[in-house]
Amino acid sequence: MRPMTAPPKVLKLPDILDLNAASRLHEQVLAHKGEDIDLDATEVTRVGAQCVQVLLAAVLSWRSEDRTLAVRTASESYVKTLQLLGISEEALLPKEMLK
Amino acid sequence: MDMNEIKDIFFQECEEQLAELESGLLRINDGDTDPETVNAVFRAVHSIKGGAGAFGLDDLVAFAHVFETTLDCVRSNKIQATPELLKVMLKSADVLADLTAAARDGVSVDPSRTSTLVKELDAFAKGTPLPASAPAAEPVVAAAPAAAAPAPTDESGFQPVPFSFEGFDDEDAAAEPPQQDADGRSVFTVRFKPRSDLYAKGNEAVLLLRDLARVGDLQVICETEDLPAIDQLDPEGAYFSWLIRVETDKDEEAIRHVFEFAEWDCLIEVTPGADEELFSVHSDSGEDLPMAPVPFDLSMLDEEPAVPAEEATPSNVVELAKPAAAVQEPAAAAEAPMAAPNLPRAEKAIAAEAEKKEAAVAAVPAAPQTIRVDLDRVDRLINLVGELVINQAMLAQSVVENETGGSSAINLGLEELQQLTREIQDSVMAIRAQPVKPVFQRMGRIVREIADMTGKSVRLVTEGENTEVDKTVIDKLAEPLTHMIRNAVDHGLETPEKRAALGKNPEGVLRLTAKHRSGRIVIEIADDGAGINRERVRAKAIENGLIAPDQNLSDEEIDNLIFHPGFSTAEKLSDISGRGVGMDVVKRSIQQLGGRISIASKPGKGSVFTMSLPLTLAVLDGMVVTVANQTLVVPLTAIVETLQPEKADIHAFGPSQRLIAIRDTFCPLVDVGHILNFRPDLANPIDGVALLVESEGGGQRALMVDAIQGQRQVVIKSLEANYTNVPGIAAATILGDGRVALILDVDAVVTASRGQALSSEMTLSATG
Numbered sequence: 022m023r024p025m026t027a028p029p030k031v032l033k034l035p036d037i038l039d040l041n042a043a044s045r046l047h048e049q050v051l052a053h054k055g056e057d058i059d060l061d062a063t064e065v066t067r068v069g070a071q072c073v074q075v076l077l078a079a080v081l082s083w084r085s086e087d088r089t090l091a092v093r094t095a096s097e098s099y100v101k102t103l104q105l106l107g108i109s110e111e112a113l114l115p116k117e118m119l120k
Numbered sequence: 121m122d123m124n125e126i127k128d129i130f131f132q133e134c135e136e137q138l139a140e141l142e143s144g145l146l147r148i149n150d151g152d153t154d155p156e157t158v159n160a161v162f163r164a165v166h167s168i169k170g171g172a173g174a175f176g177l178d179d180l181v182a183f184a185h186v187f188e189t190t191l192d193c194v195r196s197n198k199i200q201a202t203p204e205l206l207k208v209m210l211k212s213a214d215v216l217a218d219l220t221a222a223a224r225d226g227v228s229v230d231p232s233r234t235s236t237l238v239k240e241l242d243a244f245a246k247g248t249p250l251p252a253s254a255p256a257a258e259p260v261v262a263a264a265p266a267a268a269a270p271a272p273t274d275e276s277g278f279q280p281v282p283f284s285f286e287g288f289d290d291e292d293a294a295a296e297p298p299q300q301d302a303d304g305r306s307v308f309t310v311r312f313k314p315r316s317d318l319y320a321k322g323n324e325a326v327l328l329l330r331d332l333a334r335v336g337d338l339q340v341i342c343e344t345e346d347l348p349a350i351d352q353l354d355p356e357g358a359y360f361s362w363l364i365r366v367e368t369d370k371d372e373e374a375i376r377h378v379f380e381f382a383e384w385d386c387l388i389e390v391t392p393g394a395d396e397e398l399f400s401v402h403s404d405s406g407e408d409l410p411m412a413p414v415p416f417d418l419s420m421l422d423e424e425p426a427v428p429a430e431e432a433t434p435s436n437v438v439e440l441a442k443p444a445a446a447v448q449e450p451a452a453a454a455e456a457p458m459a460a461p462n463l464p465r466a467e468k469a470i471a472a473e474a475e476k477k478e479a480a481v482a483a484v485p486a487a488p489q490t491i492r493v494d495l496d497r498v499d500r501l502i503n504l505v506g507e508l509v510i511n512q513a514m515l516a517q518s519v520v521e522n523e524t525g526g527s528s529a530i531n532l533g534l535e536e537l538q539q540l541t542r543e544i545q546d547s548v549m550a551i552r553a554q555p556v557k558p559v560f561q562r563m564g565r566i567v568r569e570i571a572d573m574t575g576k577s578v579r580l581v582t583e584g585e586n587t588e589v590d591k592t593v594i595d596k597l598a599e600p601l602t603h604m605i606r607n608a609v610d611h612g613l614e615t616p617e618k619r620a621a622l623g624k625n626p627e628g629v630l631r632l633t634a635k636h637r638s639g640r641i642v643i644e645i646a647d648d649g650a651g652i653n654r655e656r657v658r659a660k661a662i663e664n665g666l667i668a669p670d671q672n673l674s675d676e677e678i679d680n681l682i683f684h685p686g687f688s689t690a691e692k693l694s695d696i697s698g699r700g701v702g703m704d705v706v707k708r709s710i711q712q713l714g715g716r717i718s719i720a721s722k723p724g725k726g727s728v729f730t731m732s733l734p735l736t737l738a739v740l741d742g743m744v745v746t747v748a749n750q751t752l753v754v755p756l757t758a759i760v761e762t763l764q765p766e767k768a769d770i771h772a773f774g775p776s777q778r779l780i781a782i783r784d785t786f787c788p789l790v791d792v793g794h795i796l797n798f799r800p801d802l803a804n805p806i807d808g809v810a811l812l813v814e815s816e817g818g819g820q821r822a823l824m825v826d827a828i829q830g831q832r833q834v835v836i837k838s839l840e841a842n843y844t845n846v847p848g849i850a851a852a853t854i855l856g857d858g859r860v861a862l863i864l865d866v867d868a869v870v871t872a873s874r875g876q877a878l879s880s881e882m883t884l885s886a887t888g
Contacts, residue, residue, distance in 0.1 A: 039324070040319050040322065040324060040356075043355035043356055044355045044356060046355065047350075047353065047355035050350065051350060051351060054350075054351075068326070069319075069324050069325070069326055070314070070319070070324065070325035070326055070360055071319055071355060071356060071357075071358075073360070074347060074353065074355075074357070074359050074360055075350070075353065075355050077344060077347060078347050078348065078349065078350040078353045078359075079350045081347070081349070081350075082349050082350035082351070085349075102326055105326065105329050105330060105333065105338075105340065106325070106326060106329065106340065106342055106360070106362075107339075107340030107341050107342035107362060107364075108342055109342070
């Protein structure tokens, strides 16, 4: 049972989320299944489509289990790349970064 | 390297590309729907065209261009690969091969051949196949090529998947040029669906989209429907696809150029116009959503962005470990594209090119690295190794003869030398070993041509094409194979009407198989035709005076008559067979290779021709025996067992024949010394050793020799090349003591033992 007061766990994403990082990211995210997670993408300098796939799948899976997984803070590079990829998932795009 | 050398390499590469082209087309013909196969076929033609252009081979370029255009239509699903189209394409592949050969030899090709095909290819590409080339064909065209209605490729095949852009005005979009606004900017819709290969080869969708952003303004819709739940997701899979509205002052080509190096690994469609409603719906769907057209600041993306100042890490922050890539040295190929944005455009192109090459290497499963070596050099090496083997044997012999006190060091060294020599020899032989595939592939064309000429419908099925055999054997295999294939189609298979009447599939099947069997390569050509018409063969043989009218022959003997010189049963001489060049020539060429041929035929069911050939013409494992003070070598592959005859086992049979009882059977005993005229009288079997051999005809014989000296590998030296053909002797070799020993032709001896005289004529017409 989730204590209602507990703050979500914060996971810091590594700076490089390219092709080689996707498997690792997948494992790391899965390891926290069942917990509310805030992702910190402030250090992300590079993100590839496969890692975005992992993140989006995670957001949707968490949501289906009534949990939240969302990116709270992010680097500009991260946000721009997600925009370039046409990702419209709010949970992956911290609002304060958007104009 | 001068121009001619480069040109030589180009033609060598052409041969490989042509083989690739043909095998690809055949795979498609057999129902292979992998888009990569179409890509491979396209690439083959494209490379030939490219190289030909560099050498100014205009005929070749012109034809390859038309061919390529049609293939491109297939690749992009504008037209379907129907059997009719494939027929034309296979013919085109043949013509392309001819044009390449002509360009190499500096001759010209009958222009009418190319012009007809050009018209047919053109017609297919335009979606209006010529009636002659596609009689009663199903609709060939999935969509008129000009039609922009996309026919997206399913990853698993090229069946057009019904797909429609809602609100997309098909007719107008099809016919009209790209929508242009007042500034002369055009709008395109790009559909981009990567396959996991794209990522696996180190390409990155982000980079491709970023490059696309340089071409024009983008509105990107990411289609995420294929994304599975997180625990079912393959992190290295490709689930996203994109629909992108591009507004640009450039043309479609510029857009396609972006995907140039990735096009093999993704579905990419560029269509003029865009469903504005679709894109506006997306951009309006939420004020704070990023779908509103974002003017991408490219410079920012290319730079290392400023990382927001980091606040003190909260205590519950879990640092995600650096990705594996950051720990292990990332593969260069995978890293390249990510590093690429920092490079100037030209360098990036080079990087991409290199990456593409790497990707191409990776795409072919386990494609080994190869170098081209002049065949002469290999042959020289083989000769030298042969000499080395002989020398090593001589050295061993002289050590034995000089009785060096049995010094173990010398003996040990010799043994090692022997082992090394053997290994070197095996390795050198392996260099020459080649798969029979190229020869088999050539047969495909021959079948097509003859099927066309005779109006028969034939499907060639090949098996075991990767079976390896010495290159000399391969080179000499093509001619007899061609004859046999021609014969099989011309004489063996019935016409489609006749087959239908007999309740058979109108399409005849010709099966070409290669396999290794007990140290030899066995090649079978089987047809499902009428089988040998023994009545007719017999009548013909009597008519030609080959046999007496009252001669009693077994079915096998009648079948074997077709190998008799000058025998042809074709009632009318055709272009294909007849002319007295027939199975006797085939038999002779195979025998010259040290091979044997046999035939099995069932009336109404078809015939099987089986060729058995040595794997190499350079060395042979043999048993060294003595016969009447002569040293002979008997090929080990022929020997079933050796035995010491007992007096009780020998039975006289007629005036000169003797039988030996082996377990519960009797086997004719053949005195090798007598047959080869080494001695006038038959030797006493009790004094010798019997070698039980099996001949290709199936019968067993006990060959009697005086003594067995041992077993060793010998280097074959051709008698024909150095002396002259000797009946009963296959070749010669040099022994350790420097003497020449003859290698026994077991089949010839066995045949001779059947009562026929041992003569060269006999060797040729031997029924094996």
